Amino acid sequence: MSSVGMFVMFAMLFATTSGLHLEGLSWGILPPFEQLSHLTSLTLKNIAGMCVFGPGSSGVTERSFMHLKTLEFMDMPGLVKWVGEPNSHMFSMLESIKLVNCPLLNLFPFLECSDRFTKLCSLYVDTCPELSQFPPMPHTSTLTWILIRNAGSIVRYIAKELNVEGYNGALAFRNMDKVEVVNIVGVSHISLSDLQELNSLRSIHFKNCDDMFSAELDDNIVLHSVQNLWIHELFITGELFSKVLKCFPALSHLTITKCKRLELLPVEDGGLSDLRLLQAFTGDYCKKLFSRWPMGEVGGEAHAIKPFPSSLRELDISYEPSMQSMGLLSNLTSLTSLSLRGCDRLTMDGFNPLITVNLKKFTLDTWYQLQGRFSIVGDLLSEIARSKLMHAGSFELEELIVDSISAVLTAPICSHLAATLHKLVFIQVQWETTFTDEQKQALQLLTSLKHLEFRFCPNLQCLPQWLRGLSSLKSLVIFRCKKILCLPPKENLPISLEELVVEACSPELIEQAINLKGTSPWFSVYVYVPREL
Template identity: 70%
Template sequence: MDKVEVMHITDVSHISFSDLQKVKSLRSIHFKKCKDMFSAELDESVVIHSVHNLTMQELCITGELFSKVLRCFPALSQLTVGNCESLELLPMEDGGLSGLKMLQSFTGYGWGNLFSRWPMGEVGGGAHAIKPFPTSLRELEIYKDTSMQSMGLLSNLTSLSSLSLVSCRELTMDGFNPLITVNLKKFTVNNMYQKQGNMCIAGDLLSEIARSKLMHAGSFQLKEYRVDSISAVLTVPICSHLAATLHTLCFSYDQRATTFTEEQEQALQLLTSLKYLEFQRCYNLQSLPRGLRGLSSLKKLVIWRCNKMQCLPPKEGLLASLEKLRVWCCGRELNVQARKLKESDPWFYVGAAG
């Protein structure tokens, strides 16, 4: 055991943390479906400094026990928590993740209650207000947590390089700090306001960034952007910020867009660094932008489950730089056109399905 670096522990009712402490080479632990492992009192004298990566899945664990577990792993740089439905972060100094001063990456999904005990009215309460995450965090991914109701929970994370907020349907702009976007290289925002007619939060978020006096044209470092609103992104002010660095743009789950306005067409032309463009599950979108040919750097175009899209651009309307076109699970007409395009140009890869 003195050479073990990665350990997966599944469906085990008890294991000695004191024994784990003896495995000096241990770097990564993955707990899954360990129903009663954390129900007993943990020996707080056990500290495992060697473990940098911890994953906890499908565990029945309270916020109090979770805090005790984390105190056993003070050197964590990566933490993943998934489908621990009873887990609620404690809103105090040693109750959240703020005590993990070396934490670089956090991924959480499928809880729904993680922030339910957090006082939402105080999340933006000044520089000294307690926040759930340490300022050291560089990567944050949160999926399907309805208890996350304020962007103020993230207001201290000004060193983030990657941020994903997906299906946090109660999330609002309260307490939003534009500075959290300054160092972002990768940004995914796919949230619909559950209580406001499925309005997208991305529009308000980008408007706040554009209006901020802390930002200026060319200040964005964003390389990859995945978002659920075409209209929020394709404006001249926003695309001016994105133009220099953005190489990947994915529009997903936009239920409102049907066609592209003249202003949106003009804004798209500003994205001169774009190499990858995707339209995913935009169920009411009927056509692609007319100005695709103006994107001289575009290498790959993906259309996935856009059921109302009627046609592809004519052959002469496709970019000379385009190397791959993928059409997946769209309407029959679009799939037929994609297959014909593949037959006429064997070098041009087309994947057509559906």
């Protein structure tokens, strides 16, 4: 059959079709699209020989696509231009455009006359490196789904979330009034005043965009709706950061990670102390956060300025060498969650036991680096015990993660935590090798415990062989404890146990865990052996 006959048959067969997908064709001239009067969806994929799409080429006329709502070009190596007639409404009904892997495409009607695409809801452009100079996006509030991605650059806008990474095109924030979450990475042309146009904005993440904060900040810039702020890898000073915080008076969650230059300022007015609504703070790998703060006793400096407002309920600080005194936290008596990890210069100086009154989750895996590398957990728990808080119904922990076995497994501590503690993790236990009889007996007191975990305990040689007294235990995890050679016998495990996880441990321990597989339909065993083992 001739190509003309094929096209005639094609038109007859699909005269009433609404969707058409053409792939892998090598026709020089495509079917007469104007005969497909009901066509609402068209996909062209890997069409060899097509350089131009539009009126006068590929079977396209002014009458084509009057009702087309969805148009996709995918894997079109030769396509250079998608054109439209001046003042034409040929593509005015389009609601969705998708352009994927069109390496030569440098023009399509939206770039020249975006105002005609009033019904466009979705724009997807991926790996089309020659396409640039997009109009300010989104061009209307109707366009609520955008993805424009090329090497090292992406803008993704999906209803309530906007992600911008390395994208230098203009953005029309006035048309994104529903956006609640913004992530900005590696750009400099967006300002805080731009973000003021997002009336529904709740959460912002800044990463590697120092130039956004290098200019003088206008005192009139206030983002009243923002509750969550995360800054990551910014070279920002404490002085400038204090000015930035004034733009976010309603912050409830603040996260600072890898801001190596940032030093929080000890000032009466400004900084974190002005954030009266702050509920949660996370600081990771920053090095200098508290380097300007004095380290002193709580008694003589009870009314001194503190880094955080007393409203704080959750505090997580990791690998922060400038965190050297518990006294910095002495005003935080509303804390429900406290995590101090890898702060290897932390001391008990100024510790106020009252900060533990409301704690439900407590993590402390920090050593005295300068005094023999002993954990401060023991001193901290002893101080709490001396304060009589345990007898007053306080310190009712539900989750405890610590770097010392001996500090926790004492009869007084375990008796107090017996009714509330659900999760106990021993992590980075460096010096303890075995369990004493007293510690084994204290462990049995934790009758509410559901999760018991040993993680990164390089010198621990054995586990307690009798765990049956832990009548609520559901999960036992052993991770990278390479000197532990044996599990408790199956009959010594609590009947409540549902899960055993053994990962990156000794061959002997792994073999025993494997042998426990299938011993009970209600008991699951998971064994993970990393490649280096």
